[in-house]
Amino acid sequence: MTEEWIENARMMVDSARAVVPGDGSVERVRKTRFQGAGFDREVMRQVAELGFFLIRVEEDEGGFGLGMRETCELMRVLGGGLLPEPVLSSMMSGALLQSALPETVRTGEEVIVMAWQDQTGSLSWAGGARGGTIDGHKVNVPGAEGADLFAVITSNGVALVPRDAAGLAVTGAETLDGGRIGSLSFASVDVEFLPCERIKEVLEDATLGHSAYLMGLAERALDITLDYLRMRKQFGQPIGSFQSLQHRATEMKIQLELSRAAIFATARRFDTGADPMTRAQSVARCKLRAAQMTMLVMREAVQMHGAMGITDEADIGLYVRKAMTEVNFFGPPRVHRQILANLLEDAS
Amino acid sequence: MTQLPDYNSMSDKEFRQTVCNFVEENYPALPRYALSRLHWEEVKPWYLTLAEKGWICPTWPREHGGMGLTAGKHLIMIEEFERFGCARVNDIGPVMLGPLLLKYGTDAQKGHFLPKILSGEHVWAQGYSEPGAGSDLAAVRCEAVLDGDDWVINGQKTWITLGMDANWIFILARTDKTVKKQAGISFLLVPMDAKGITVRPILNLELEAEFCEVFFDNVRVPADHIVGSANEGWTAAKALLGHERVFIGAPRLSASAMGRLKRIAQRAGFWEDPVFRDRYVALQCDVMDLSDLFETYVDKLRDGEAIGADVSMLKIFQSELYQRISELILEVAAEESGLRAPPEDDRRLHAASTYLSARPTTIFGGSTEIMRNVLSKAILDLPS
Numbered sequence: 001m002t003e004e005w006i007e008n009a010r011m012m013v014d015s016a017r018a019v020v021p022g023d024g025s026v027e028r029v030r031k032t033r034f035q036g037a038g039f040d041r042e043v044m045r046q047v048a049e050l051g052f053f054l055i056r057v058e059e060d061e062g063g064f065g066l067g068m069r070e071t072c073e074l075m076r077v078l079g080g081g082l083l084p085e086p087v088l089s090s091m092m093s094g095a096l097l098q099s100a101l102p103e104t105v106r107t108g109e110e111v112i113v114m115a116w117q118d119q120t121g122s123l124s125w126a127g128g129a130r131g132g133t134i135d136g137h138k139v140n141v142p143g144a145e146g147a148d149l150f151a152v153i154t155s156n157g158v159a160l161v162p163r164d165a166a167g168l169a170v171t172g173a174e175t176l177d178g179g180r181i182g183s184l185s186f187a188s189v190d191v192e193f194l195p196c197e198r199i200k201e202v203l204e205d206a207t208l209g210h211s212a213y214l215m216g217l218a219e220r221a222l223d224i225t226l227d228y229l230r231m232r233k234q235f236g237q238p239i240g241s242f243q244s245l246q247h248r249a250t251e252m253k254i255q256l257e258l259s260r261a262a263i264f265a266t267a268r269r270f271d272t273g274a275d276p277m278t279r280a281q282s283v284a285r286c287k288l289r290a291a292q293m294t295m296l297v298m299r300e301a302v303q304m305h306g307a308m309g310i311t312d313e314a315d316i317g318l319y320v321r322k323a324m325t326e327v328n329f330f331g332p333p334r335v336h337r338q339i340l341a342n343l344l345e346d347a348s
Numbered sequence: 349m350t351q352l353p354d355y356n357s358m359s360d361k362e363f364r365q366t367v368c369n370f371v372e373e374n375y376p377a378l379p380r381y382a383l384s385r386l387h388w389e390e391v392k393p394w395y396l397t398l399a400e401k402g403w404i405c406p407t408w409p410r411e412h413g414g415m416g417l418t419a420g421k422h423l424i425m426i427e428e429f430e431r432f433g434c435a436r437v438n439d440i441g442p443v444m445l446g447p448l449l450l451k452y453g454t455d456a457q458k459g460h461f462l463p464k465i466l467s468g469e470h471v472w473a474q475g476y477s478e479p480g481a482g483s484d485l486a487a488v489r490c491e492a493v494l495d496g497d498d499w500v501i502n503g504q505k506t507w508i509t510l511g512m513d514a515n516w517i518f519i520l521a522r523t524d525k526t527v528k529k530q531a532g533i534s535f536l537l538v539p540m541d542a543k544g545i546t547v548r549p550i551l552n553l554e555l556e557a558e559f560c561e562v563f564f565d566n567v568r569v570p571a572d573h574i575v576g577s578a579n580e581g582w583t584a585a586k587a588l589l590g591h592e593r594v595f596i597g598a599p600r601l602s603a604s605a606m607g608r609l610k611r612i613a614q615r616a617g618f619w620e621d622p623v624f625r626d627r628y629v630a631l632q633c634d635v636m637d638l639s640d641l642f643e644t645y646v647d648k649l650r651d652g653e654a655i656g657a658d659v660s661m662l663k664i665f666q667s668e669l670y671q672r673i674s675e676l677i678l679e680v681a682a683e684e685s686g687l688r689a690p691p692e693d694d695r696r697l698h699a700a701s702t703y704l705s706a707r708p709t710t711i712f713g714g715s716t717e718i719m720r721n722v723l724s725k726a727i728l729d730l731p732s
Contacts (some may be wrong), residue, residue, distance in 0.1 A: 121616055122680035174688040176700055181686065234484035244717060295675060302553075302707050305480050306715065307507045310708050312551035320553060323376045324678065324700055325686030332682045334623065 003254050005271070009064055009073035015076060019043055020081030024220065024316055033178025037146025041111060048088055048108025049259060056095035058067040058207070059109045062106075063094065067271035068205055072212035072263055079216025082322050084179050088143035088213065089113040091149035092206040095338045096196055102149065110148040114159075114218075115141045115184050116203060123339075125330050129156035129193065134186040140329065144182020145172040152184070152191070153199055159191035166190075177318070177325040200276075204283045207330040208266060211283075211290035214326060215259050218297040221319040222252050228316075229309075239304075248300055254281040256291040262286045272348045288336040291327050298323045352402045352410065355475035357419050363421055367428040370401065380433030381604075383701045385558050388438050388471055388513035395437040404466060405442040412450065412458070415468045420647030425431070430600050437512055441465035441472040445518055450574040452584050461537070463628075471538075473514035475505035475562060476585065482507075483718045485520070486529045486582060492521035492536055494578075498568040499536060501544075503516070507712070512549050515540050515621060516537060517562065535581030537573040544568075547719050553704045582671050586664045594646065594655060597662020605673040606635055608696045614678050615697060627676060635668050636661070658717040658727040667709035667716065674699075674706035 002035035021028075032040055047053070055071055057063020071091070078087060093112045094101045104110040118127040128134045134152060141150070141172030151157045163170060167189040172182040196202075226249060239245060266282040272280070298320045302309035306314050331339075355363055379386065388395075388608040398404040406422050408414020416676065444467055449457055464470040481487040490503025503518055519537050524532030540547070544567040549557035576584045609628065614621040643660055647654060678685045681699035690698035710716040724730045 029586070081482075120684060162480070170607070175686040177686070181683075189412050194356045231482075234482065234487070242717075257411070297676070299671070303710055303716070306711055307708075310553050310711065311551060312555055317553050324703065328685050329414075332679050332685075334679060335682075338621075 005067055005069045009070045013076045013077050016077050019046055020077055020083055024077055026082050026318055027082055032084055038179030039143050039144055039146060042083050044111050046246050047109030051135045053090045053094045056091055057098055061099040069072060071209050075209045075212035076216035077211035080220035081120045082229060082318055086113050086207050089142050092202055095202045096151050099251035100194055112151055113141055113143055113147045115145045115150045116153040125153050126155035129154035133188045133190055135188055136186055138184045141182045144170050145180055157193035158196045159193050176324040181278040204279055207287050210330045211286045212263050212292045214290040215263055217323055218294040219256055221297050221301045223251055223318055225304050228305055252297050252300055256294055259289045262289055284336040284339040288333050291333050294323050294327055353417055355421055360424060364424050369434045378435050382435050383695050383705045384556055386435045391435050391437050394435055398529050399468050408446055412462055423646055423693055438471050440474050445472050461519050471514045473511040473517045475508055475517045475519035477507045478504055479506055483715050488520050488522055490521050492523050501564040501567040504563050507559050508562060509559050511560040511562055512547055519571055520581050520585055529580045532579050533581040534578050535575040535584050535619055538569050542567045546661050582668050589591055593659050597640055597666045599635055602635045602666055602669045602673055605670055605702055608702055609673055609677050612677055612697055616680055638665055657722055660723055664716050664719050669710055671706045674703040678703045
């Protein structure tokens with residue numbers, strides 16, 4: 001019996017082919033690099049039309065109310081296509097705002113991204129709220145300079161802040177993949193806080209979705225590398241016939257499947273109702289595995305491509321630079337190991 | 349150029365001080381501790397400074413314009429250059445071609461080419477690899493055919509480091525297709541301005557044009573632009589490197605990366621973190637043990653002992669260690685690992701620079717996989 005989520009996920013992946021070509025071409029991604037805000041607003045509009053920003057908005061709030069399994073499957077495909085647009089961030093803004101997600105975002109007229117992180121290298125998000133205003137910083141906001149609206153997370157709830165709000169300064173920096181990452185500085189910005197019961201849960205969902213993006217990225221990088229091992233000949237035979245490379249390729253596959261299994265099992269737990277402890281523990285485990293597996297695959301992909309692997313013209317390089325850019329978002333491995341250590345049963 | 353002192357008769361301490369003083373007083377206004385190679389136009393003043401001092405070819409015999417240094421003294425010189433952070437010059441002429449001409453070249457070739465390397469007039473590039481001949485280098489297909497008094501060259505060379513800076517290139521060319529592949533290769537010298545040569549820069553992962561490919565379309569060079577006999581180029585190419593093979597495994601890349609790891613950890617605020625320290629000291633032990641292994645080879649060089657195939661262990665361990673350090677750096681930098689520009693405009697704080705600069709070390713100059721194959725056969729005596 002095919003489960004309902006699988007059918008939903010299949011339909012979403014089919015429609016995602018409008019922005020992530022099924023033939024694996026990353027030409028559009030290559031051309032978009034190092035330009036403007038680092039993503040294409042037209043693609044964001046297309047994604048809005050596909051309804052992806054409503055996936056995590058409940059049905060009675062005007063969304064699709066789909067689960068994390070569908071979300072992760074979609075993120076996996078977007079990762080495989082190196083999608084530069086901040087889709088996850090917009091989708092999670094929808095999850096936070098629910099019915100308050102502006103109509104202009106739903107139609108794709110305006111772009112919204114989520115601003116949650118107080119400080120690089122930390123997962124703290126509670127900062128910023130002071131009475132009816134926001135002060136301080138939110139960092140590592142994807143596509144911040146090209147966004148129109150921010151869903152800003154604080155201990156007082158979520159605020160919908162336009163980019164041109166008085167007292168808000170947006171700065172950005174180029175990232176290795178050709179995108180841009182921004183920081184928001186708030187100087188007593190007047191806002192309206194919308195209560196949100198699920199902030200912690202949405203950030204966990206986002207972390208899981210990001211893990212799936214990394215997994216898709218690594219999965220495609222492994223496929224490209226396996227193709228190269230089959231095609232590239234030295235000493236009169238395909239280099240993929242050499243046992244030392246076969247063993248290392250096998251190790252990548254094992255790590256990839258561990259990551260996939262953990263992510264989808266965790267998504268199922270999230271969808272079917274898991275206690276906070278289980279949620280926290282499983283999402284940390286997923287992000288940890290996905291990050292480490294992704295960097296293993298990238299290291300081996302470069303090495304197995306030989307000199308081709310360190311050129312910009314080979315597509316594998318786009319994957320490596322994307323991985324270097326994305327791997328530490330939602331916490332580098334050490335942060336997740338720390339969380340897991342703190343969650344040990346006898347941790348005081 | 350005045351007569352150079354006999355550096356080998358100095359004490360190591362005295363020589364080290366001499367090098368140190370010279371570098372501090374004469375290093376031009378160039379970047380120090382660069383993480384990627386500088387191009388000729390930038391690094392030329394340093395080359396010419398060394399050339400004028402008579403220090404551009406430390407290992408060449410004194411009668412040919414070198415310093416005639418022993419391996420031990422050469423190592424001191426390298427250490428002092430590294431300590432100061434001197435940029436690496438375009439050194440294919442001094443390091444690769446010079447020693448090869450000294451061993452295999454004719455008197456006419458030595459008389460013509462060596463002085464031009466010493467003066468910086470000729471900047472050389474090495475054209476070995478081809479798209480189909482990387483690890484399997486003996487599979488080169490770029491072909492040279494003798495036509496009257498000229499070699500006529502057709503084909504392609506690639507992964508030529510700083511090839512766009514060079515005005516001369518030496519290549520391994522196929523000159524006999526009927527014999528075992530190693531037996532039909534010749535070593536040719538080609539001016540880069542010859543008619544029929546096209547150069548295409550290749551961007552690396554750091555988006556810098558550090559290497560290029562060169563296309564040869566009916567390029568003609570005089571018949572005497574061959575080093576050694578026809579079809580004996582493979583032997584000449586393989587004889588290269590000498591004690592460079594030891595230095596390529598020196599712990600300095602890893603040691604300096606540890607310095608950067610420490611600074612990045614301090615900046616990220618958890619240099620004091622015990623979990624981080626556990627990982628840091630494990631890597632530090634690797635660097636120190638590598639240094640000790642490296643020293644055993646340096647001792648051999650000092651004693652004039654031959655260096656065997658086992659020296660590859662140094663390069664394998666050092667390059668993989670450098671990569672492991674760079675991978676921890678990437679994690680320590682957290683979300684900043686993805687920044688394209690260095691934090692505080694300091695490349696030593698830039699995780700991506702170290703990570704990316706560590707990638708080619710296990711590929712170029714003999715891939716780790718090929719070196720492990722050689723070790724398995726030549727040292728461990730394992731069956732094919």
